[in-house]
Amino acid sequence: MSEPPTEVSELAGRVFDMARHGDADTLAAYVDAGVPVNLTNDAGDTLLMLAAYHGHAPAVRALTARGADVDRVNDRGQAPLAGAVFKGEDDVVRALVDAGADPLSGHPTAVDTARMFGREDLLTLLVPPM
Template structure:
């Protein structure tokens, strides 16, 4: 979610810029994903918060939870419609992030949800080979 402080209050795509309260909530959800706070995220997602919410650099809730090793939180976000293949602005996917960090259980959750091991730059498969993550490589084949 990007904020644009232009005079007309619109983002570059013409949408209304979010207000401070909405931005604060988004930041709270991003931090909850990083922290693995499944309870808080579950409450907001059940109330209608978008599972596809992204930071200004394109990191989704799934990406943040995956990169920080929170399998339960990843599963929860995916169950509410999060995208296992959503790449950030650098072309990195949640699966590649989990592989890079060595989070095998997170990788299992993402693969079960249809994550593509060959998507992204570098791909999860390439990251597993690069960092000799043999346990994850076995899952990818």
């Protein structure tokens, strides 16, 4: 497989940086202009994964509103919701749950992660009462 042109690689790098830094408006504009909402880097991390892991709820909401796959796992089997639970990003957890993220997606799951770190408050969001 051939490498993408330098300009494409540079653009992708900038878009991933926008996700990491939470530049929601610019990120949304790029997706609206045609950047794939589920674009992945060489580790399988999506824009949503990076925004979630770095605690940027507005970017998460912008991406999910544009159809980002909330349960897409990276190359290590990690899902965005579990990453947000691990990082203690409560607003991101809520944004992902509101967007329909599966708390049992990935490994470890968001539920397992919340239990591991004693986040009973997040478990109430992740596991509906029976």
